[in-house]
Amino acid sequence: MELNRNCFEPLYYQLKEIIREKINNGEYQVGHLIPSESEFCQLYNISRITVRKAILDLAQEGVLRRQKGLGTIVRAPYEATRLESVKGFTEQVLNFNQRPSAKVMDIGFRKPTRYICDRLRIAEDAKVIQIKRLRLIDDEPYYIEVLNFPYDRVEHIEQEDLTVSIYNLLDRKYGIRIARAEEILEPTLLDEFEMKILQLDTVSFGMRVERLGYAKNGEPIEHSIHIVRGDKCKMQIERRED
Numbered sequence: 001m002e003l004n005r006n007c008f009e010p011l012y013y014q015l016k017e018i019i020r021e022k023i024n025n026g027e028y029q030v031g032h033l034i035p036s037e038s039e040f041c042q043l044y045n046i047s048r049i050t051v052r053k054a055i056l057d058l059a060q061e062g063v064l065r066r067q068k069g070l071g072t073i074v075r076a077p078y079e080a081t082r083l084e085s086v087k088g089f090t091e092q093v094l095n096f097n098q099r100p101s102a103k104v105m106d107i108g109f110r111k112p113t114r115y116i117c118d119r120l121r122i123a124e125d126a127k128v129i130q131i132k133r134l135r136l137i138d139d140e141p142y143y144i145e146v147l148n149f150p151y152d153r154v155e156h157i158e159q160e161d162l163t164v165s166i167y168n169l170l171d172r173k174y175g176i177r178i179a180r181a182e183e184i185l186e187p188t189l190l191d192e193f194e195m196k197i198l199q200l201d202t203v204s205f206g207m208r209v210e211r212l213g214y215a216k217n218g219e220p221i222e223h224s225i226h227i228v229r230g231d232k233c234k235m236q237i238e239r240r241e242d
Helices: 011-024 037-044 048-060 089-095 114-120 166-174 192-197
Strands: 064-067 071-074 100-110 128-137 140-150 178-189 205-215 220-229
Touching: 011 037, 011 048, 037 048, 048 064, 114 140, 114 220, 140 192, 178 220
Parallel strands: none
Antiparallel strands: 064 071, 100 128, 128 140, 140 220, 178 205, 205 220
8 A cells, every 4th residue: 555645634644544454454463563663754755753643643542552662563452341241350351362460569458448338338447458450461551450358258368369360369269259240430530650550651541440349149349449541441331221
């Protein structure tokens, strides 16, 4: 494909669509580098500003990922999260043939707020353990999560490997299976700390997800907050006639 300099479409837009087409037909493969800015300049006889604009647009759309010191990589297409599902993050990502992982940022006992006590139906002097993690897909930061559990239901969980699926751990170690969940979603402007952890260079919006997970007997077990990168938010909602 060539650029049409007599076309009404800007050159950066044409280049963007050329790159997209090469990704779709497999010429640029997922996880591989695309040509550098200078190579695009030489290939199409265009300015670096034009190339950067095309690549930036595709990065903002979630098609490409710019990695410092390496170049620009083709991202794996991400699927929509079905809001009716109560599957854990690990199980959902594995269904898309991608590799989930987690990094533990902090873990410790916290005095629960009155709000968390109400949500988890626990006394104000109850012992709560809080786990903060960064979740990644194919080594790329996806969201920050802060998990709160009544400690009497998950004793000694701090001694476990918390880089694995928490839901699988709850099921295997404590016989707790999350059967139902309530979620509240709201857009949020990411702060400086969140942007740093999520490896974002520019001011960005994200999605704040508050989740309350229930065991099969209806007991609330997990209260969590998830701060998701805005370019990773894609939700699918299914509605049915009552």
